[in-house]
Amino acid sequence: MNYTDLKRRVVLSIFILLSSLVVFSQSIKNYDGNIRVDINERKVQTDFEITFNPLPRIDTIKLFIHQAANISNISSNSNSIQYTVLKEQFIGEDKAIVINREEIVNDKLTINYSYSLDSIQNKSFRFNKDWVELNLYTAWFPFNIDYGNFEYAINVELPPKYELISSGVISKNRTSWQVNQKMPFVDIPLILSSHFKCISVEKGKIKVYYLDLNSEDEEIIKNDVNAQYNFLNGILGKSTTTNLILAINQFNRPISYARKGFISLTIGNSFSIQNEKTLAHEIGHLWWNKASAGSWEDWLNEGFAEYSSILILRKKYGEENFDKNIRELENTIKDLPSIYQLKKENTINQNVITYKGAYLLYELENKIGRKKFTDFLKTVHQKKIRDTSELLMLVKNALGIETKNFVETKLNE
Numbered sequence: 001m002n003y004t005d006l007k008r009r010v011v012l013s014i015f016i017l018l019s020s021l022v023v024f025s026q027s028i029k030n031y032d033g034n035i036r037v038d039i040n041e042r043k044v045q046t047d048f049e050i051t052f053n054p055l056p057r058i059d060t061i062k063l064f065i066h067q068a069a070n071i072s073n074i075s076s077n078s079n080s081i082q083y084t085v086l087k088e089q090f091i092g093e094d095k096a097i098v099i100n101r102e103e104i105v106n107d108k109l110t111i112n113y114s115y116s117l118d119s120i121q122n123k124s125f126r127f128n129k130d131w132v133e134l135n136l137y138t139a140w141f142p143f144n145i146d147y148g149n150f151e152y153a154i155n156v157e158l159p160p161k162y163e164l165i166s167s168g169v170i171s172k173n174r175t176s177w178q179v180n181q182k183m184p185f186v187d188i189p190l191i192l193s194s195h196f197k198c199i200s201v202e203k204g205k206i207k208v209y210y211l212d213l214n215s216e217d218e219e220i221i222k223n224d225v226n227a228q229y230n231f232l233n234g235i236l237g238k239s240t241t242t243n244l245i246l247a248i249n250q251f252n253r254p255i256s257y258a259r260k261g262f263i264s265l266t267i268g269n270s271f272s273i274q275n276e277k278t279l280a281h282e283i284g285h286l287w288w289n290k291a292s293a294g295s296w297e298d299w300l301n302e303g304f305a306e307y308s309s310i311l312i313l314r315k316k317y318g319e320e321n322f323d324k325n326i327r328e329l330e331n332t333i334k335d336l337p338s339i340y341q342l343k344k345e346n347t348i349n350q351n352v353i354t355y356k357g358a359y360l361l362y363e364l365e366n367k368i369g370r371k372k373f374t375d376f377l378k379t380v381h382q383k384k385i386r387d388t389s390e391l392l393m394l395v396k397n398a399l400g401i402e403t404k405n406f407v408e409t410k411l412n413e
């Protein structure tokens, strides 16, 4: 296998891993970070404390970081730790740091390093002073995808006039920006710019950031966000108080990605139906966000958000589009384990919770009819259903024991 093949394989594997992540042990609990971004020097200075929960039952801890990261110190409990660097890569431009597990005291590890923004090779995320975008694909923070979803709290110092958007609750004081993310996920995405434009929809519940969209696209996106929000608001009622940040770039990259409450969406010359669907899924999460994100119960968030996006598109584009989306779901879930299988094995599989969850809702809608199904969705939201046992109880009370058994069968299929 030559280098290009290897690289392609690694890059492919990250997409597969991200979409069908299997977590055997939840190992990183959270990151606390102090970050300084210097645009003139094109450098990020970083100071992370990683808390493990609990430490995996293995001899060593392995973290991947950009190969150009200049590590000044790794310590635990204020004692410097020896570490080994391996050539092993996960995203194709990183290196692996290996630490003896016994060196880590109180499950906490501190890593200080600097990271040159010029060293980013991924064409999608090459340094651009107008739109600096850091995430898992740039290996800007030490990570190991096998260690599961995590929370983070970071403090970021930016050059004057620069603004920061991210996944999480963002606040700002005189000298720095803070991001707090309490919904566990696999990434710490940051986008910086000194000249973001912003459309604020629904009193700031949804904010769309971009640099330069032509006025036609600006209008289309604003209308789509409004229409999608209003459609779900109409059938489900008031959403839960979470926010959504939508960052739109026109770099026509091969990749768009979604994190909790955050989307980085790349568009080319126009805003496609696929872009609309991604947007609709994320808008769905303004309602579907009550189950625990770190477990198989996440299907109540992901499956419902995904099916909501399909309903939004059905409303706009009609039955043909709907049939196409259902056929796509059927293809995706072929050969996947059941939702209850995840429960049994205490694992997460993003494809199962998202697409099997959505397909289950499709089958339920088929069984009980569209009108009853819409009422059911509304009740699930308004009763603040947080787990599957509550959902089954609700199905039993609202739709009868036979339908409850039907849903249980589907959870096992």
Ligand SMILES: [Zn+2]
Pocket (backbone or CB within 6 Å): 281, 282, 285, 301, 302, 305
């Ligand atoms: Zn989602």
